[in-house]
Amino acid sequence: MLPDEMREVRAITEGLRQTFESAGYGEVWTPALEYEEVLRAGDGAASKAGYRMFDEQGHVLALRSDMTIPIARVAATRYRAEGGPLRLCYFAHAYRSVGRGSGQQREFLQAGAELIGVEGPGGEAEVIALLLAALDRAGLARHRIGLGDGALYRHLLSNLEVPAEDHADLLERLSARDMVGLEMRVAQLGLPDSARQLLTRLPELRGGPGVLERASEAAGPSVKGLQTLYAALEDRGVADRVIIDLGLVRDLSYYTGAVYEVYDPAVGFTLGGGGRYDDLIGSFGTPRPACGVGLDVQRVHIARAAEERLR
Amino acid sequence: MSAPDLSRLTIAVPRGALLGGTLDLLDRLGIDTAEIRANDRKLLFEAAGIVTMRPSDVPTYVEHGAADIGITGKDVLLEQPEREVYELLDLGFGRCEMVVAARRGDDALGEALRRLGRVRVATKYPKIATAHFAETGRQAEIVEVKGSVELAPLTGLVDGIVDLTATGRTLAENDLEVLEQVTVCTARLIANPVSHKLKAEAMDRLVGEIRGEGP
Numbered sequence: 001m002l003p004d005e006m007r008e009v010r011a012i013t014e015g016l017r018q019t020f021e022s023a024g025y026g027e028v029w030t031p032a033l034e035y036e037e038v039l040r041a042g043d044g045a046a047s048k049a050g051y052r053m054f055d056e057q058g059h060v061l062a063l064r065s066d067m068t069i070p071i072a073r074v075a076a077t078r079y080r081a082e083g084g085p086l087r088l089c090y091f092a093h094a095y096r097s098v099g100r101g102s103g104q105q106r107e108f109l110q111a112g113a114e115l116i117g118v119e120g121p122g123g124e125a126e127v128i129a130l131l132l133a134a135l136d137r138a139g140l141a142r143h144r145i146g147l148g149d150g151a152l153y154r155h156l157l158s159n160l161e162v163p164a165e166d167h168a169d170l171l172e173r174l175s176a177r178d179m180v181g182l183e184m185r186v187a188q189l190g191l192p193d194s195a196r197q198l199l200t201r202l203p204e205l206r207g208g209p210g211v212l213e214r215a216s217e218a219a220g221p222s223v224k225g226l227q228t229l230y231a232a233l234e235d236r237g238v239a240d241r242v243i244i245d246l247g248l249v250r251d252l253s254y255y256t257g258a259v260y261e262v263y264d265p266a267v268g269f270t271l272g273g274g275g276r277y278d279d280l281i282g283s284f285g286t287p288r289p290a291c292g293v294g295l296d297v298q299r300v301h302i303a304r305a306a307e308e309r310l311r
Numbered sequence: 312m313s314a315p316d317l318s319r320l321t322i323a324v325p326r327g328a329l330l331g332g333t334l335d336l337l338d339r340l341g342i343d344t345a346e347i348r349a350n351d352r353k354l355l356f357e358a359a360g361i362v363t364m365r366p367s368d369v370p371t372y373v374e375h376g377a378a379d380i381g382i383t384g385k386d387v388l389l390e391q392p393e394r395e396v397y398e399l400l401d402l403g404f405g406r407c408e409m410v411v412a413a414r415r416g417d418d419a420l421g422e423a424l425r426r427l428g429r430v431r432v433a434t435k436y437p438k439i440a441t442a443h444f445a446e447t448g449r450q451a452e453i454v455e456v457k458g459s460v461e462l463a464p465l466t467g468l469v470d471g472i473v474d475l476t477a478t479g480r481t482l483a484e485n486d487l488e489v490l491e492q493v494t495v496c497t498a499r500l501i502a503n504p505v506s507h508k509l510k511a512e513a514m515d516r517l518v519g520e521i522r523g524e525g526p
Contacts, residue, residue: 099393146508177397177507180499204518206511243508263505265317268376269395270505 009109012300013091015137016111020089023130025113028088030070032095036060041283042069043254050097050106063095067110068254068277068292075116076285086116091297105298112274114292120276121229123291124258127274129236131262131293135271139304143264143271144241146206147229148248150255150275152222153203159220160195174203175249203247211244222257229258254280262295266306271299318513320506323373323381325366326351328477329498332404333382337361340520370394370501379506380514385496386475390436397507399518400500406477409439409493413471414464415486420471424449430470433463440473443493461485 001009017027039049039062049062064070067090079086091111098104113130115123128145135143153174157167166189173182179200186199205211209230215223226244233239250259250273259275274293281288324333324347334344342359354363362378367390369383374394381396384405388398411432413420423430429450434440437455444451454469461481463469475496476482479489500521507514 102393144509177504180398180401204515206508243511245508263508265505265509268374268503268505 008304009297009301012138012297012304013109013111015139016134016295016297017089017091019130019134019137020113023087023133025087025089025115025130028071028074028090029092030064030067030074030090032063032093033061034064034070036062038073038284039064039069042072042280048096051095065096066094067092067112067294068114068274069280071114071292072277072280072290073284075114075288075290076281076283079116080285083117085118087113088116089113109297110272110294111297111300112272112292112294114290116281116290117288118291119289120225120257120291121232123289124229124260124276125232125236127291127293128233128242128260129238131274131295132238132241135262135295135300138300140264140300140307142266142307143262143303144243146243146245146248146261146263147226148245148259149222149226149257150249150259151257152226152246153249155220155222156199156202160191160199162189162191162199170199171249174247175251177247179204206243206245206247209239209244211246215246225257250275258291260293262293264303264307266310267299267303269299271303272296317510319360320379320510320513320517321377322361323369323378323383324361324363325369325381325383326363327366328407329366329382329384329405330363332402332498336382336402336404336521340517367391370396373501373503376503376505378503379510380500380502380517382498382500384475385494385499386436386439388499388501389494389496390438392438395504396501397504398499399502399514400521402498402500402521405496405498407475407496408477408489409436409473409475409496410482410489411443411471411473411491411493412464412476412482412487412489415488419464420490423470431468432471432473433460433469434473435460436473436475439493443473461487 036052048065050065051063053061055061071088075086093107094110095107098106113127115127153171157170170182170185173185183200186196202215205214212223212227230239233242248259254277255275256278257276261273262271264271272293272295276291278289281290334348337344347356347361364372366383367387369381370387370391372378373381373396386409420430429452431452431454432440433454433456435456437453440453456463460472460474464472465485473493482489502514
């Protein structure tokens with residue numbers, strides 16, 4: 001990275017950092033190398049670590065692929081004794097495997113915030129409002145949040161008594177948004193028409209709060225949770241920038257409730273995302289509710305440049 | 312700052328075998344395709360909100376948001392699984408079969424497997440071919456070719472091919488016979504993940520009309 005690009009990236013990270021810090025989110029730093037077993041304790045797929053190596057005793061080390069698991073470990077160990085809410089932010093490199101020529105970087109800069117010890121929906125509302133303000137400060141104007149519930153489809157499958165052995169396959173298709181494959185797979189379940197309709201059409205619902213009114217009782221607690229979260233976002237005056245998306249599933253397994261993604265109409269890819277992960281910190285010690293968000297700084301930078309071109 | 316028009320969709324339309332079915336579909340949706348039908352060199356039709364391209368480029372344009380939605384074959388999607396696009400609808404037209412074929416009569420594929428423990432297969436679809444032979448437990452060396460795949464087994468380059476066929480005529484004319492069906496492919500409607508949210512209303516209207524739920 002040369003000076004021209006570096007100056008622009010710094011302007012973005014400074015804007016994010018100032019917003020996070022003034023909201024009480026203190027910056028933390030953790031090593032890029034973690035014991036693989038630590039990452040695996042947080043997430044069965046070791047959070048999709050792309051690079052592994054051995055130390056001199058034969059322990060497997062991995063380069064972290066996101067910051068949420070390392071921060072959960074810090075919260076469970078270094079802050080074990082503290083009861084109140086914990087607000088942390090980070091600016092750090094993470095690592096992923098990429099296809100050659102895909103234009104993606106193996107090492108990418110993540111910026112994010114984690115709110116630990118605050119239950120939903122107040123926690124998510126605070127984090128989403130913080131995220132919108134931070135992106136304003138970083139120079140974006142058109143960014144929007146897609147909001148869903150990672151557990152919604154699982155609730156729906158259980159309520160409709162879909163056999164447990166079919167769940168993983170259906171969720172995988174939904175997560176890839178292969179709606180054709182999902183419809184075919186649902187058709188094979190031999191469910192009554194109404195249930196079939198629900199399983200294929202509910203995840204297509206997205207838009208304003210009207211979506212939640214249309215969502216059926218079958219999705220039960222998730223829809224109720226999203227309703228109260230949306231009301232909390234209205235109270236904070238940011239609901240008009242939030243799009244409810246009942247088909248949203250983030251592919252990290254540690255999310256337990258609300259999930260969200262960040263979009264900008266100037267670019268075709270998501271800028272980041274996050275969600276509620278109430279069980280993650282418990283894998284490293286005392287359980288605590290938590291939620292957070294992470295941004296890919298380079299993508300924010302590209303979106304900012306694309307917005308400027310459209311002006 | 313001018314607000315982006317969220318009611319307008321840019322559509323990536325495939326040239327080649329799927330073009331006719333795609334234009335017929337767009338006509339039914341009330342999109343004027345006369346200019347596209349009359350002009351096979353022009354690529355960008357701004358008035359209609361349409362860009363035309365090779366079918367295999369459609370996921371690329373849609374993934375990057377250069378088009379909001381696109382139409383392409385399932386074969387293309389299977390060959391490019393890393394593309395982050397949503398697959399919304401099976402459009403039903405453009406039905407083709409992905410098949411394993413080999414020279415008629417001499418069982419080159421079976422013989423290679425029996426004597427050498429592996430087969431050589433030419434294809435334009437290396438991912439689909441690799442997956443098919445792996446799933447059926449056969450060692451295969453996949454040879455990627457860009458042009459007419461039918462030539463490869465005739466010249467002894469390979470023992471068999473994996474290719475897409477609609478009628479089987481080209482295969483038959485080159486003295487090749489179909490040995491196995493890998494999968495059936497039809498045209499699919501795909502969408503950019505961000506447009507799917509930000510232009511939800513326009514996209515739902517279009518999907519509803521295609522499904523025949525009326526405007």
